[in-house]
Amino acid sequence: LFLQVFSLLIVAIGVYARVQKATDTVRDTFLIDPAVILIVVGVVMFFITFCGCIGALRENIRLLKTFSFSLTLVFLTQLAIAILGFFYSDQTRDALERFVKKAIVHYRDDLDLQNLMDYIQKEFQCCGWNNYTDWSWNLYFNCTHTNPSSERCAVPFSCCTPVPGETVINTMCGFGVQTQNYLEANKSIYPVGCADRAVMWIDSHLLLVGALALGLALPQVTAFNPLT
Numbered sequence: 083l084f085l086q087v088f089s090l091l092i093v094a095i096g097v098y099a100r101v102q103k104a105t106d107t108v109r110d111t112f113l114i115d116p117a118v119i120l121i122v123v124g125v126v127m128f129f130i131t132f133c134g135c136i137g138a139l140r141e142n143i144r145l146l147k148t149f150s151f152s153l154t155l156v157f158l159t160q161l162a163i164a165i166l167g168f169f170y171s172d173q174t175r176d177a178l179e180r181f182v183k184k185a186i187v188h189y190r191d192d193l194d195l196q197n198l199m200d201y202i203q204k205e206f207q208c209c210g211w212n213n214y215t216d217w218s219w220n221l222y223f224n225c226t227h228t229n230p231s232s233e234r235c236a237v238p239f240s241c242c243t244p245v246p247g248e249t250v251i252n253t254m255c256g257f258g259v260q261t262q263n264y265l266e267a268n269k270s271i272y273p274v275g276c277a278d279r280a281v282m283w284i285d286s287h288l289l290l291v292g293a294l295a296l297g298l299a300l301p302q303v304t305a306f307n308p309l310t
């Protein structure tokens with residue numbers, strides 16, 4: 083019942099996000115609108131939890147079997163995606179790079195993408211995908227001489243390392259860093275690319291990643307056969 087309420091909430095958030103969104107930049111970036119993904123996941127989840135909840139209440143074998151079969155299907159799909167992601171890690175990395183590249187290109191066009199990139203860069207203490215010079219992918223930060231933008235050769239503020247004891251935050255600390263070499267840039271920003279940071283994060287949190295996967299899988303496996 084709890085999961086049923088939760089799935090309705092997901093659908094509501096998805097519909098709200100779909101209606102609210104004025105531009106389609108995010109949809110173009112993700113190929114599919116994340117709001118639509120939320121709605122689909124919510125509806126499927128509502129269907130499955132409905133079968134489990136009503137099936138158990140009414141002792142309806144057909145509903146319970148549908149519930150069990152759906153969960154098995156979902157679990158096997160997750161397993162397949164995890165295994166494919168593991169064996170095709172190079173392709174996974176390429177797909178992620180394409181996504182981050184689009185997010186950088188459209189950084190100024192869409193507030194959601196801007197917030198997402200800022201969050202990633204601050205959280206992982208990184209800048210760009212390979213390194214900070216990736217911000218040239220963006221029209222505003224592009225470092226070619228002919229670029230008339232006032233932010234030419236800059237990187238966003240979210241790349242900046244916090245200065246201890248600084249009372250007035252310098253939002254222009256990333257200006258011109260693309261012309262600097264790695265060591266110079268390291269004085270004001272995180273020069274490391276987010277790809278390397280993500281790999282480092284996964285390596286140092288392997289136990290957490292495994293525990294999360296197990297935590298997701300266990301309830302599904304134990305619910306495989308509600309008839310026993």
Ligand SMILES: *[C@@H]1O[C@H](CO)[C@@H](O)[C@H](O)[C@H]1NC(C)=O
Nearest residue numbers: 212213214215216262263264
């Ligand atoms: C940044 O990454 C690009 C692509 O991997 C590389 O060509 C370039 O030399 C790097 N720049 C710095 C300053 O590390």
Ligand SMILES: *[C@@H]1O[C@H](CO)[C@@H](O)[C@H](O)[C@H]1NC(C)=O
Nearest residue numbers: 216218219220224225226229
């Ligand atoms: C920067 O802009 C120039 C001119 O528009 C373009 O040729 C170049 O490819 C851009 N740089 C990057 C890294 O995309």
Ligand SMILES: *[C@@H]1O[C@H](CO)[C@@H](O)[C@H](O)[C@H]1NC(C)=O
Nearest residue numbers: 243264265267268269270273
């Ligand atoms: C960059 O600066 C940080 C401290 O601000 C330092 O710990 C780190 O070793 C530096 N990295 C390089 C490559 O110099």
